[in-house]
Amino acid sequence: MLTTQDFNTFNFIDFVCQNPDQHERFELDIEQGKAIFHDAGILEFIPKQTSDQYVCLSCGVHGNETAPMEIVSDIVRDILVGVQSLQVNLLILLGNPKAMLQQERFLEFNLNRMFNHHWKSYLEADPNCYEALRAKRLESAVQDFFEKSPGDARRYHYDLHTAIRASKHQRFAIYPYLDGRDAKAEQLAFMQDCGVNTVLLYHKPSSTFSYHSSHHFKADAFTVELGKVKPFGENNRDDFKQSENQLRKLVAANYHFNNDRSTDELNLFAVKKELLRVSDDSHLNVDDDLANFTEFEQGFELLSDPEEPYVVESDGEAIVFPNNKVPMGQRMALLIEPVSLG
Numbered sequence: 001m002l003t004t005q006d007f008n009t010f011n012f013i014d015f016v017c018q019n020p021d022q023h024e025r026f027e028l029d030i031e032q033g034k035a036i037f038h039d040a041g042i043l044e045f046i047p048k049q050t051s052d053q054y055v056c057l058s059c060g061v062h063g064n065e066t067a068p069m070e071i072v073s074d075i076v077r078d079i080l081v082g083v084q085s086l087q088v089n090l091l092i093l094l095g096n097p098k099a100m101l102q103q104e105r106f107l108e109f110n111l112n113r114m115f116n117h118h119w120k121s122y123l124e125a126d127p128n129c130y131e132a133l134r135a136k137r138l139e140s141a142v143q144d145f146f147e148k149s150p151g152d153a154r155r156y157h158y159d160l161h162t163a164i165r166a167s168k169h170q171r172f173a174i175y176p177y178l179d180g181r182d183a184k185a186e187q188l189a190f191m192q193d194c195g196v197n198t199v200l201l202y203h204k205p206s207s208t209f210s211y212h213s214s215h216h217f218k219a220d221a222f223t224v225e226l227g228k229v230k231p232f233g234e235n236n237r238d239d240f241k242q243s244e245n246q247l248r249k250l251v252a253a254n255y256h257f258n259n260d261r262s263t264d265e266l267n268l269f270a271v272k273k274e275l276l277r278v279s280d281d282s283h284l285n286v287d288d289d290l291a292n293f294t295e296f297e298q299g300f301e302l303l304s305d306p307e308e309p310y311v312v313e314s315d316g317e318a319i320v321f322p323n324n325k326v327p328m329g330q331r332m333a334l335l336i337e338p339v340s341l342g
């Protein structure tokens with residue numbers, strides 16, 4: 001059991017690694033309010049002063065994306081110790097503890113393809129599917145958290161990732177489909193303040209965690225790619241400092257959202273097409289080390305497939321997240337094009 005004496009050395013990653021099957025809820029009174037350990041990797045902080053801001057920071061939805069877990073773990077320790085001010089309702093989620101233990105992206109299935117209730121079909125096929133059970137549990141944690149917020153409260157969910165490959169834009173975010181709502185200038189400004197100068201507007205509902213929070217709870221939600229995947233301990237934390245500092249400001253209710261920041265420096269893209277695996281023979285003709293946002297020339301056969309190949313239609317079409325190792329029906333890459341704010 002955790003006591004206040006342990007706070008100085010508390011490491012959320014180690015704690016979750018040691019207790020991946022811990023499902024018992026326990027509460028601790030801390031100097032700045034309350035810490036509620038709901039389940040493995042599900043930790044809620046309630047500040048002493050009531051707040052109308054509900055912030056969810058998730059990381060480790062892919063178990064090998066270590067830098068965001070290190071950042072979040074440090075923030076947790078600093079809240080417990082009292083050196084990080086806690087002025088918002090905060091939900092911290094470490095998404096896939098068992099994949100993290102193995103430093104793998106996932107055990108069996110990609111957790112970030114299971115939200116928005118997509119876990120149901122996986123559970124029908126296998127009632128013990130770890131990732132499906134985890135998606136269900138994470139959804140209920142987010143639901144309990146956001147449903148406590150009054151109607152006019154601010155709800156935020158930043159799902160922190162790192163990308164498999166290098167990227168022409170080192171940090172970038174996916175703004176999930178907004179179901180007809182407008183992109184928010186203040187959110188794009190927040191991304192820029194985090195050092196995220198590239199945003200990709202998603203074009204349709206999806207099964208990602210950020211879309212789930214955006215769709216069901218009208219949260220301002222993003223998937224944020226903060227850098228490149230590296231093993232624990234090998235991240236250069238200076239590369240992440242700017243993002244970490246803004247997240248810390250947010251937790252301290254010390255970040256002031258504003259609509260007036262210029263978006264001149266923002267690279268905005270929209271998804272033109274999802275390239276899906278449609279057969280066992282679907283194959284992207286890209287090198288393993290090809291950087292995200294690499295552009296292609298018209299006429300290049302980007303996706304080979306006997307039935308549905310994709311040939312680049314115009315110069316400058318680019319891709320992100322190319323992956324030849326996805327199951328049938330899942331996306332092998334996103335084809336994107338630059339856009340400007342309407």
Ligand SMILES: O=C(O)CCC(=O)N[C@@H](CCC(=O)O)C(=O)O
Nearest residue numbers: 112161163164165174208223321
């Ligand atoms: O680098 C890669 O290929 C994957 C990085 C990653 O995990 N990205 C997320 C993006 C989620 C979204 O589209 O909002 C994912 O693929 O789940």
Ligand SMILES: [Zn+2]
Nearest residue numbers: 062065161162
């Ligand atoms: Zn990821």
